[in-house]
Amino acid sequence: MASPQHGDFSYASLLEISKKLKRNPKELAADLLVFLKTEACSSSHEKQVAMLAHAEVAGPGFINMQFSQEFLNSKLHRLLSLPLGSTSLKGKKILMEYVSANPTGPLHIGHGRWAVFGSSLARALSFCSAKVYQEFYVNDTGKQIDKLYESVAAIRSSKPIPEDGYHGEYLHSFKNNTEDPLQSILNEQKETLKKIGVHFDNFFHESSLRTAPHRPQSKNIQEIEENTALSGSASSSEKPDTLKHCLDLMESKNLAYHHDGALWFRSSLGGDDKDRVLRKSDGSLTYFALDIAYHFTKLKRGWPSLIDILGADHHGYVKRISIATSLMYKYLIASKEQLQTSQAEDFSISIIIGQLVKVFRGGKEVRMSKRSGDFIALEETIQEIGPDATCYFLSRQKISNSLYFDLEQAKQKNLENPVYYVQYGHARIHAVFRKALDAGILQENLLTNTVPGLPATQEYTLIEQAIPQLLDTPLMLSLEPTSTARRLLLQAMQFSSEIEQLTSSVHAETHHICRWLAETASLFHKLYNEQIFIKNKTTEDKEYSLSMLRLLAVVAKTLKAGLSMLGVSAPNTM
RNA sequence: GGGGCUGUAGCUCAGCUGGAUAGAGCAUCGGUUUCCUAAACCGGUGGCCGGAGGUUCGAACCCUCUCAGCCCCA
Numbered sequence: 001m002a003s004p005q006h007g008d009f010s011y012a013s014l015l016e017i018s019k020k021l022k023r024n025p026k027e028l029a030a031d032l033l034v035f036l037k038t039e040a041c042s043s044s045h046e047k048q049v050a051m052l053a054h055a056e057v058a059g060p061g062f063i064n065m066q067f068s069q070e071f072l073n074s075k076l077h078r079l080l081s082l083p084l085g086s087t088s089l090k091g092k093k094i095l096m097e098y099v100s101a102n103p104t105g106p107l108h109i110g111h112g113r114w115a116v117f118g119s120s121l122a123r124a125l126s127f128c129s130a131k132v133y134q135e136f137y138v139n140d141t142g143k144q145i146d147k148l149y150e151s152v153a154a155i156r157s158s159k160p161i162p163e164d165g166y167h168g169e170y171l172h173s174f175k176n177n178t179e180d181p182l183q184s185i186l187n188e189q190k191e192t193l194k195k196i197g198v199h200f201d202n203f204f205h206e207s208s209l210r211t212a213p214h215r216p217q218s219k220n221i222q223e224i225e226e227n228t229a230l231s232g233s234a235s236s237s238e239k240p241d242t243l244k245h246c247l248d249l250m251e252s253k254n255l256a257y258h259h260d261g262a263l264w265f266r267s268s269l270g271g272d273d274k275d276r277v278l279r280k281s282d283g284s285l286t287y288f289a290l291d292i293a294y295h296f297t298k299l300k301r302g303w304p305s306l307i308d309i310l311g312a313d314h315h316g317y318v319k320r321i322s323i324a325t326s327l328m329y330k331y332l333i334a335s336k337e338q339l340q341t342s343q344a345e346d347f348s349i350s351i352i353i354g355q356l357v358k359v360f361r362g363g364k365e366v367r368m369s370k371r372s373g374d375f376i377a378l379e380e381t382i383q384e385i386g387p388d389a390t391c392y393f394l395s396r397q398k399i400s401n402s403l404y405f406d407l408e409q410a411k412q413k414n415l416e417n418p419v420y421y422v423q424y425g426h427a428r429i430h431a432v433f434r435k436a437l438d439a440g441i442l443q444e445n446l447l448t449n450t451v452p453g454l455p456a457t458q459e460y461t462l463i464e465q466a467i468p469q470l471l472d473t474p475l476m477l478s479l480e481p482t483s484t485a486r487r488l489l490l491q492a493m494q495f496s497s498e499i500e501q502l503t504s505s506v507h508a509e510t511h512h513i514c515r516w517l518a519e520t521a522s523l524f525h526k527l528y529n530e531q532i533f534i535k536n537k538t539t540e541d542k543e544y545s546l547s548m549l550r551l552l553a554v555v556a557k558t559l560k561a562g563l564s565m566l567g568v569s570a571p572n573t574m
Numbered sequence: 575g576g577g578g579c580u581g582u583a584g585c586u587c588a589g590c591u592g593g594a595u596a597g598a599g600c601a602u603c604g605g606u607u608u609c610c611u612a613a614a615c616c617g618g619u620g621g622c623c624g625g626a627g628g629u630u631c632g633a634a635c636c637c638u639c640u641c642a643g644c645c646c647c648a
Binding site: 006010058061062273312313314315316317318319353355356358396397398400401402404406409418420421423424425427428430431432433434435436438439498501502505509511512514515518519522525526528529530532533534535573574 | 576578580587589594606609610613614
């Protein structure tokens, strides 16, 4: 926000306020300055520490401020001794649905993008104390699935695959086994997702929405993984027909009507340009009907805040499904049907449209089509460039922007991929700590496995084990206004608010994490080249080293937090 | 025909609520290693922010029009 020469941070929107108040911005700034100096400086919300050392009016009406040494010191102490996190979304219950790939083939690179984006966002929301439930919708009924079974059946009986069936090579592995293809493909998808750190709380099968088994010969796919504790009354011996219930409800509430032999949803009520068909005149249901029923169950299971991440090819769906879900929620509140949630204002549905990934190979675009079998598998990419680079690469750009992905380039650029730059920063800090241990600056007998502010684990890093002995170190950094060390500390302090900001925005721009990581790593590498942390000549040097280690420990802690939010590892050596 | 996304350095992209001299990485040119990891650091070159109007103290950002690319629906 502020460049270093403008102090630690600056306030710029005073000019806008002054317009409304019809006051001279400079005068207003001067008044605010007096207030800041008397009020804010004397009562920071932590202890009684003066927050500001300096504040001044600059330019046409900016206020530039500088933190006091004491404030920075206490902030550093907190960052080191407490868990990182925020309470900005405390009490929020959010159900996220993403990936939801059809179980008709392996995941492609586009799915990888939604997966990485979704899981990063989920971690960011959890970081802000929201309760997040991650779900994958398994589209296990319908024409595409029938085609899958027909194609496999043809392969098994050595007959030609139907023209409009699936021709991908991956299906040929079913020739010599009797596995259920759908279940098997789904399992493979899960395995792939696991490699990039994506875990779902639930795989919701579309077939569970209706009673009539869609495909009697494959009963094993009917096993419902849905957590019954969360699904309210769904645990009775007879499975309720959610879809029928939902459609009946809509009819009874006059949200749906019959016309021309079809059943229509009054989506125009909510501002759609026309009503949409739920059940065609031939009796078959539209995807839309199933989607409404699915979203209905999300609400009924007690999740009032919904986030859907859809591919750009589904953007036509956004409006109608938002409308349908809102109307459903209104009904649920109106009828006082059992809801595990409390307030109506908790309801929100946010549908994030992720643009597609354009895949190139040596400058030539590769078209993705699952049916012909010509697609870029996520699995293949992970194997070629590794899970860390995959996650980072897929996170780097705004989700609303098409992502250009050249496989050849990604392969070649292994060492130039920015993820290594950040990881290297983390590993380098470890090297400094190892050196400090060798030099006797850190005391081996004081290393501990009970680290404040971190979850219990058997595998604390050296840095983490050293935290307790660093907490007592006084801050002796030369934190001149524009020093790299000061900028680095401010950057680390910024991490939590960076995450808060992206979770509060509708666009949920997780690529900001990448930017923050790269900036932080850059500042660290700069500092590393500016000075030597471990000198070990005099007592003074030793104290200096300890104070620097304290700063570096915070940097390592936040770097690791940022990396793991993206599903990227934070190695200790490279 | 209707709708969505995008247009910023040679390439790939950031740019947070309209704010101070538009930023990174790669590429390119030149420097830095008796010292904690050179997978690093420092410096140079490179810009009509697609174009035109408008809003205002101020616009890459907001509004209108327009051009180009990608996608969805009919």
